[in-house]
Amino acid sequence: MTAGLILTEAVKRLAARGVDEPGPNAQWLLATAMGVERLRLLAEPDLPVTPAALKIFEQHLILKEQGLPLAYILGWQDFRGLRLKVDKRVLVPRPETEELAGLAADFLKTRKGELSALDYGAGSGAIGLWLAKEFPALRVTCAEKSARAINCAAANSTELGLDARVRFVRTATLAPLKGPFDVIVSNPPYIPTGVIPGLAPEVLSEPKMALDGGYDGLDVAGMLVRLAPRRLKPGGALILELGEAQAKKLAALLPDAVWKEKKTFKDLSGIERFVYGRING
Ligand SMILES: C[S@@+](CC[C@H](N)C(=O)[O-])C[C@H]1O[C@@H](n2cnc3c(N)ncnc32)[C@H](O)[C@@H]1O
Incomplete structure (x- = not known):
C-alpha cells in the first residue's frame, strides 16, 4: 500500500x-x-x-x-518553537496563546533589572517555559490548581533544562503567591459553564478544570484582576487571554485608580482576546 x-x-x-x-x-x-x-x-x-x-x-x-485531540495522540504540541509533551492531564496549547506569550515577552523587554514572571494556570507550562527559554535570566513561577498538570509541566521544564529558574506552585488562588512579579500572564479557564456541554468532542476530551470559567467564564480572570496589583512590581503588568466578548468586559473592571494603562488586543483572527493592564509606578 x-x-x-x-x-x-x-x-x-x-x-x-x-x-x-x-x-x-x-x-x-x-x-x-x-x-x-x-x-x-x-x-x-x-x-x-x-x-x-x-x-x-x-x-x-x-x-x-x-474525537481525541491530535496532540494527545502524537504526545506533543509545538509552542513557539518549543516541543512540549502533552496528554490528557493538560489543555493542548493553542495558537492564540502563542500570541499571549508574545505580548508578555514584549512587555518584559521594556523592563530592567532582575526579571520575574508568573504564569497563572500554567497547564503544560507552555507560556512560562517559553518565556524562561526566551529570557535567560528570567525567574518564572508556574502556578496551577491541578496536581496532574503540574506533573506534566514539571516534566517539560526538566526536559527543556529550565528547572533552575522555574518553580511550580499548586494553588487555586493568587493569595499564597507574593511575588512581586514584573508580569503576571494567564490563559485562565474562561468558557462559561453553560457553554461547555455543546463543545466539540476534541475540546471535551481536555480537562474540565482547564475550560470551565464559571457562570460568565470570568471566575479566575476576575480573581486575578482583584489580587494582581499587590503582587506586581511598580509598573508591572497583568496580561490575560479571554474568549470572545470577554476582554472588553474585563478591561472595564480594572479601576483607573490602580491601573495606569489598560488595553485590549485582537488576536490574529480578529477576535478581541487579550487584556493588558499596567499598574502605577
Ligand atoms: C485554559 S488552561 C491554560 C493552560 C496553559 N496555560 C495554556 O495556555 O495552554 C487553564 C489552566 O488553569 C488551571 N486552573 C483552573 N482553575 C484554576 C485556579 N483557580 N487556579 C489555578 N489554576 C487554575 C487549569 O487546571 C488549566 O491548567
Whole structure:
C-alpha cells in the first residue's frame, strides 16, 4: 500500500465522522507512524507503508475518529518553537496563546533589572517555559490548581533544562503567591459553564478544570484582576487571554485608580482576546 492511497481513505473516514481538518490530521498521523516528515508524504505519495507503520496508523486513526485531540495522540504540541509533551492531564496549547506569550515577552523587554514572571494556570507550562527559554535570566513561577498538570509541566521544564529558574506552585488562588512579579500572564479557564456541554468532542476530551470559567467564564480572570496589583512590581503588568466578548468586559473592571494603562488586543483572527493592564509606578 502506498502513502497516497492510505491518506485518501483516511481523509474520507475522518470527514465522515465530522473531524475538522481531516487532511492535515491524517497526514500528521501517517507521517508519525512512518517516521517521516509530513511534507515528504505530500511530495512522495508513492512511498510504501510497512505493515508495522500501517498498524500504528490504524490504531491512531481510530482514536482521531473518536474525537481525541491530535496532540494527545502524537504526545506533543509545538509552542513557539518549543516541543512540549502533552496528554490528557493538560489543555493542548493553542495558537492564540502563542500570541499571549508574545505580548508578555514584549512587555518584559521594556523592563530592567532582575526579571520575574508568573504564569497563572500554567497547564503544560507552555507560556512560562517559553518565556524562561526566551529570557535567560528570567525567574518564572508556574502556578496551577491541578496536581496532574503540574506533573506534566514539571516534566517539560526538566526536559527543556529550565528547572533552575522555574518553580511550580499548586494553588487555586493568587493569595499564597507574593511575588512581586514584573508580569503576571494567564490563559485562565474562561468558557462559561453553560457553554461547555455543546463543545466539540476534541475540546471535551481536555480537562474540565482547564475550560470551565464559571457562570460568565470570568471566575479566575476576575480573581486575578482583584489580587494582581499587590503582587506586581511598580509598573508591572497583568496580561490575560479571554474568549470572545470577554476582554472588553474585563478591561472595564480594572479601576483607573490602580491601573495606569489598560488595553485590549485582537488576536490574529480578529477576535478581541487579550487584556493588558499596567499598574502605577
Ligand atoms: C485554559 S488552561 C491554560 C493552560 C496553559 N496555560 C495554556 O495556555 O495552554 C487553564 C489552566 O488553569 C488551571 N486552573 C483552573 N482553575 C484554576 C485556579 N483557580 N487556579 C489555578 N489554576 C487554575 C487549569 O487546571 C488549566 O491548567
